[in-house]
Amino acid sequence: MSGTEAEAPDRPGVAGALVAGAWLGPVLAMLAGLALLALLGVEGEFISLLFVVALSLLAGAPAAMLAARRGVLGRPLGLATGGAGLAAFALFHLLDGLPVAEALAGALASAALALLWVGLGVAAGFGLPPLAGLAAGALLGAALAWLVGGLAGAFWGLALGAALAGFLAAAPAAAAPPRLRPGEARVLAGQGAAGLALALAVLAGPLMAYGTDGKLMAVALALPVALPGLLLLAATRGLAPLPLATALLGLQALAVALGLVIGGAPAAAGWVSVEGLPAFRLALLGAGFLPAFAALAAALLERRSPRSAVLAALVLAVLSAGLGPLLGLLQPELADFGALAAPVLATGFAFWLLLRGEA
Amino acid sequence: MASPARALPGDRRGLTRRLRPRGGAERRSPVVFVPAGVAGEALILAGLAMGQALVVLALGLGWWLVALVLHLGCCLALLLRPAPPPDAEPWATAVLRLLTATLPALGPLAIPGALAALALGVPRRLRRVAPPLPEDPVDARLDAIALARDVPDGLLLESLGDVLRWGHARQKARALDLAAEPARPGGVALLRLALSDADPAVRARTELLRPQVERRLLEAAEALRAVARGQSGANGRAAQRALARALDRAAFSGLLEPPRADACRAEAAGLWQALAEAAPDGGPEGGDAEAEAALGRNLLALGDLPAARRALEAAVTRGAAGGSAIGWLAECLFRARDFAALEALVLRWRPLLEAEARRAAVTGPHAAAWRLWLAEAPR
Structure with a gap:
């Protein structure tokens, strides 16, 4: 392979694990953070947690993609952790007016989660299971959270757990500092762009729902329905993309049906308002398509050039952010359909890109 | 897999392998909680x-x-x-x-x-582990290489390169360990290639092995430096030449940190310069073509293009330096953007270059450039 070509993943399923991880990681981090908050009896801090995870993903995903392909690069990692930490500190302390103690803990949690994404990228690229580090991080993080207490305690616990797990997962790649070859910067920039586009695709829907009509919980709570399909995609090795996407659609149909059956539970628990239930059901249907989209995006990412994968992810991001408000301008009751139409259209677009490349 | 009882009596190799202890904890190196040397x-x-x-x-x-x-x-x-x-x-x-x-x-x-x-x-998968099942032909090849102490460099590179291409993770790790053994100086070329291998685990393993090979190369040069210090006359020149060769080997191994490699090149350039000046200048047949070619190569790598060009032109003029010196001179002219001189060089040495292109040189470092230049230069 020449020095100017991208390095395609040499282990089957690496791209699938990376794309599925872009959804799995944040969703699991949110669940862990919510569990810590519940453990400490803190309520109403869902948005703070969402911003911690979102900032870490935006900063960490490009570095994680680079780390999975080329090992840990010091400067991108430093930029990712530093950028996530500074942005979270500025958001919490300067904009939201939180005290320094809590803002600092939130900033550290965001930086540590960025390191965790890089570590998980390394684990996917090197084929090294990160479970031991994750288990140790979860235990120590929960212990620290319990010791400190409050919102700051939850953030400190999340930060310690993520930092420990991320460091242990990323350390093997640090033993092989990549030597950049001439002309490789452009290729690496493409990989970083793929990571950023994936992060935008994951975050565009929830953040836009938060910024516009306040139906954030309906969109965010629908995402866990995609977990079975995403877990299957992350664990699958060597299945062709189209049969895999078909199998995932079948699996997701079952998960979505189950979700619709228990669809009233979030309203009963008070997480979603009764008016938001139709939007929640539509988001549930839309989230069912995410694993199929991820499988197709992974097949695009396995190509020599990541351009198609970047394009597919950006289309999902733009549709998730813009389709709902656009439909709302036409007719207000159509706005909720954006959460359903965006993943469906993006999956179709990724399917078209895949067929176009194979023709 | 055949049981030991059914193995043919003459198949001692297979029997020996089957009797070898394997499996479980004894195949792996022990977990080291506090590594030595930290x-x-x-x-x-x-x-x-x-x-x-x-x-x-x-x-x-x-x-x-x-x-x-x-x-x-x-x-x-x-x-x-x-x-x-x-x-x-x-x-x-x-x-x-x-x-x-x-x-x-x-x-x-x-x-x-x-x-x-x-x-x-180090994670278990990146550590050295005992060889896996002996039925695998790649393992048989690795066993054979491990037993043979004097495998020719070309064969070693080709065989271990195949293992890096086709073997699984443990076989690749074993191939890299074999290449890093002190008794196999030819393995350095494989480690250089492995540093840019597509498999991150191979790169990681090579990076773990690189410092010990670097240390060995520098120690070899240091030993020769001590020998050269006490010599004079013809013996001194021979010792200087050996030291300069060792420094070249280290500098161009691709395994040294860039500052150390540059320091080796600078020292080697000084030695080669002294050897070239000490040689009697007897026209095209005299002089020291090896010293001039090596001096030019070092100066080229250090970026001193005018001096490198002078030295390489002197070496090529004497005609005893071979295709490598022509290749370095061509690279020097290309980097200096003197394309007219480059074309003249190719035209002048066309028969030699074509002969080299027909032989093993087609896989050498300048093979692609030769093919391009030979195709582009007018006949």
């Missing part, structure tokens, strides 16, 4: 841990400015630490490298990760 790095980590403990204390007391100053001090100390010596333990160096990237943002939270990584050591 004293320096452990000291740095201990200092950082103490500094960050003070940062935590300041944070707990609400002394934000004190915590910030202490933290910045720790970061500066880590950034400005001296470069690790060649014999530093690679895993500890890697952990400190990762800590350098994460400490500024994570502060005290990065320390437990670093301590845990140092205590746990």
Whole structure:
């Protein structure tokens, strides 16, 4: 392979694990953070947690993609952790007016989660299971959270757990500092762009729902329905993309049906308002398509050039952010359909890109 | 798989393999909780841990400015630490490298990760493990190479290169270990290729092995330097030549850190210059073509293009330097953008280059350039 070509993943399923991880990681981090908050009896801090995870993903995903392909690069990692930490500190302390103690803990949690994404990228690229580090991080993080207490305690616990797990997962790649070859910067920039586009695709829907009509919980709570399909995609090795996407659609149909059956539970628990239930059901249907989209995006990412994968992810991001408000301008009751139409259209677009490349 | 009872009596090789203990814990190297040779790095980590403990204390007391100053001090100390010596333990160096990237943002939270990584050591999959099932033909090849002490360099490179291409993770690790053995100087070329292998695990393993090979190459040069110091006359020149060759071998191995490689090249250039000047200049048949060619190669690598061109032109004019010197001169002219001289060079040496292109040189470092130049130059 020449020095100017991208390095395609040499282990089957690496791209699938990376794309599925872009959804799995944040969703699991949110669940862990919510569990810590519940453990400490803190309520109403869902948005703070969402911003911690979102900032870490935006900063960490490009570095994680680079780390999975080329090992840990010091400067991108430093930029990712530093950028996530500074942005979270500025958001919490300067904009939201939180005290320094809590803002600092939130900033550290965001930086540590960025390191965790890089570590998980390394684990996917090197084929090294990160479970031991994750288990140790979860235990120590929960212990620290319990010791400190409050919102700051939850953030400190999340930060310690993520930092420990991320460091242990990323350390093997640090033993092989990549030597950049001439002309490789452009290729690496493409990989970083793929990571950023994936992060935008994951975050565009929830953040836009938060910024516009306040139906954030309906969109965010629908995402866990995609977990079975995403877990299957992350664990699958060597299945062709189209049969895999078909199998995932079948699996997701079952998960979505189950979700619709228990669809009233979030309203009963008070997480979603009764008016938001139709939007929640539509988001549930839309989230069912995410694993199929991820499988197709992974097949695009396995190509020599990541351009198609970047394009597919950006289309999902733009549709998730813009389709709902656009439909709302036409007719207000159509706005909720954006959460359903965006993943469906993006999956179709990724399917078209895949067929176009194979023709 | 046939049982030992059914093995043919004459098949001693297979029987020996079957009787070899394998499986379970005895196939793996023991888990090392405190790797040897980490004293320096452990000291740095201990200092950082103490500094960050003070940062935590300041944070707990609400002394934000004190915590910030202490933290910045720790970061500066880590950034400005001296470069690790060649014999530093690679895993500890890697952990400190990762800590350098994460400490500024994570502060005290990065320390437990670093301590845990140092205590746990290299992940099991990157460690050396015993060879797997002997029925695998790749393992049979590795066994044969391990038993044969004097495999020719070309065959060693080709065989181990095949293992890196077709073998699984443990076979690749074993191939790299074989290439790094002191008795196999030809393995350096494989390690150089493995540094840019597509498999990150191969790159990681090579990076772990690289310091010991680097140290060996530098020690060989140091031993020859000591020999050359006490010699004079013809013996001195022979010792100087041996030292210069060893320095060239180290500098162009591709395994040295760039500053060390440049230092070797500069020293080798001085030695080759002295040897070239000491040789009697008897026109095209006299002089020291090897010294001039090697001097030109070193100067080319150091970026002194005019001096490199003078030396390589002298070597090529004597005609005893071979295709390599022509290749270096062509590279020098290309980098100097003197394309007219480059075309004249190709035209002048066309028969030799075509003969080399027909032989093994088609796979050499300049093969692609030769093919291009021969195709482009007018007949």
